């Protein structure tokens with residue numbers, strides 16, 4: 001069984017409060033909040049005021065995924081906007097150790113995300129400092145993309161490193177997650193599954209979250 005983090009990116013933005021209340025009443029463990037700047041990724045989603053508004057209604061921790069360049073500029077602002085966890089991209093952080101320490105000093109759980117082309121081994125020196133490793137199973141920037149199969153291998157490698165060195169970070173998988181790949185992801189070591197379009201595009205999102213949770 002994994003924890004589930006539905007991505008609010010796939011919610012109805014004109015009915016955000018309604019969709020947050022649905023998540024509050026569901027078996028979701030977190031609310032995944034995708035921040036896109038139109039620079040690190042081609043798409044723009046929403047920013048700090050929307051994160052604040054989500055936090056006002058959410059009764060689940062906000063798992064904030066920063067797909068932005070130079071994320072250090074905004075760590076404090078997102079922490080004040082209610083982030084429980086702040087995940088930055090390895091590819092966007094030349095001083096990753098310093099960025100991770102900054103997140104922890106803010107009292108927020110630090111996470112690092114890796115794009116599909118980035119090997120898990122690139123994180124070897126930072127793994128002891130992390131609460132979360134987010135493995136992108138699509139190229140970041142858009143919901144509704146097809147799951148990349150190579151992700152299973154990356155998750156298994158991370159799990160092996162956790163076991164070998166006794167690290168505490170959780171392994172989160174993000175992109176194209178559905179009921180066809182959830183069980184294999186969990187078997188390979190995924191602790192948290194992010195799902196956007198599969199949840200919000202289903203006829204009964206609450207039941208879909210429960211189905212993913214009970215895999």
Ligand SMILES: O=C(CO)[C@@H](O)[C@H](O)COP(=O)(O)O
Pocket residue numbers: 007009010032034065067138139140141142143144145174175176177194195196197198
């Ligand atoms: O970070 C991202 C995309 O860049 C994700 O969190 C998506 O929002 C997941 O959406 P689906 O692939 O589940 O539709």
Ligand SMILES: [Co+2]
Pocket residue numbers: 007032033034065174194
């Ligand atoms: Co995400």
